[in-house]
Amino acid sequence: MSTEIKRALLSVTDKMGIVELARQLAALGIEIVSTGGTAKALAEGGVTCTLVETITGFPEMMGGRLKTLHPNIFGGILANREIPADLDAASQHGIGLLDLVVVNLYKFSQKPGIENIDVGGPSMLRAAAKNAASVTVVVDPVDYDVVIQQIRANGAVDEMTREALAIKVFGHTAEYDHSIHQWMLQQQKVRCAFLKSVPTTH
Numbered sequence: 001m002s003t004e005i006k007r008a009l010l011s012v013t014d015k016m017g018i019v020e021l022a023r024q025l026a027a028l029g030i031e032i033v034s035t036g037g038t039a040k041a042l043a044e045g046g047v048t049c050t051l052v053e054t055i056t057g058f059p060e061m062m063g064g065r066l067k068t069l070h071p072n073i074f075g076g077i078l079a080n081r082e083i084p085a086d087l088d089a090a091s092q093h094g095i096g097l098l099d100l101v102v103v104n105l106y107k108f109s110q111k112p113g114i115e116n117i118d119v120g121g122p123s124m125l126r127a128a129a130k131n132a133a134s135v136t137v138v139v140d141p142v143d144y145d146v147v148i149q150q151i152r153a154n155g156a157v158d159e160m161t162r163e164a165l166a167i168k169v170f171g172h173t174a175e176y177d178h179s180i181h182q183w184m185l186q187q188q189k190v191r192c193a194f195l196k197s198v199p200t201t202h
Contacts (some may be wrong), residue, residue: 003081003134003157008100009044010049011068011121012033013107017141019045021102024148024202025162033098035067036060055096068120077101077127081134100147100157103127107178122176125169132166139165139172 007011008030012018015038020031032049034042042049053059056070079086090097103125106118122150128137128167136157138147143165150157157165 003099003136003150005099005136005157007076007096007098007177008102009032009033009052009073009077009098009124010102011038011103011124012104012106013037013118014141015041015119017144018042018102019047021049021144021148022049025100025153030100030150030151030190036064040201063115065115065119068124071095073098073124074127077124077135078131079134080131098128098135100136100138100151101125102144103128104139105172107177108176108183112179119179120122122173125173129166129169132162133159136162137165137169139169143168174182 005028008025008084010018010022010032011034018038019041022034023045025032026047029037031102032042032047033052033055035052039051052068052073053157056068057072058066058070071093075093075095079090079095079097079164081087081097089095092182101124103121103169105121106116107124108116108118125137125139128135131168136147146161147157147165150161
């Protein structure tokens, strides 16, 4: 099944190519939903979008750590278009479907630290990749062209491409989590070495 792309969520750290992608989506009549930093880049590029906070009813808060973790976002991503009960639930609760999810993550490996551990981004990516039967998910800007070409030609992205993009997502999030794991292990080793070096008094 190929789901017609009517509504897209764009939330990226790496802004390369995102304004041009958004322009092309908008030209095709696709509604764009976006988060603060990305929305600002789109506005500067002349692209109109709907802010996530308009959909969730909550402003971005806690230093930006809380913005997308909401049923109005995740319900729109996770609803399986082939399951009537999912569509009924979305309709009953006023959840708009999201057909395209374009997300990339904080550059943790370049600037490691607790505040650079992305929570919402990996969650949206995993949700969209899990529901690749219904949703197209893009984590890498190099894939923007093939996605927009297919949407322009068919109004949708074909099943094989959606599957390949979903596989790419799980590889990406696995590498991302591994980099966090390695950094935290290193921090623990540093702390343990420090504690062992501190003289004890009796």
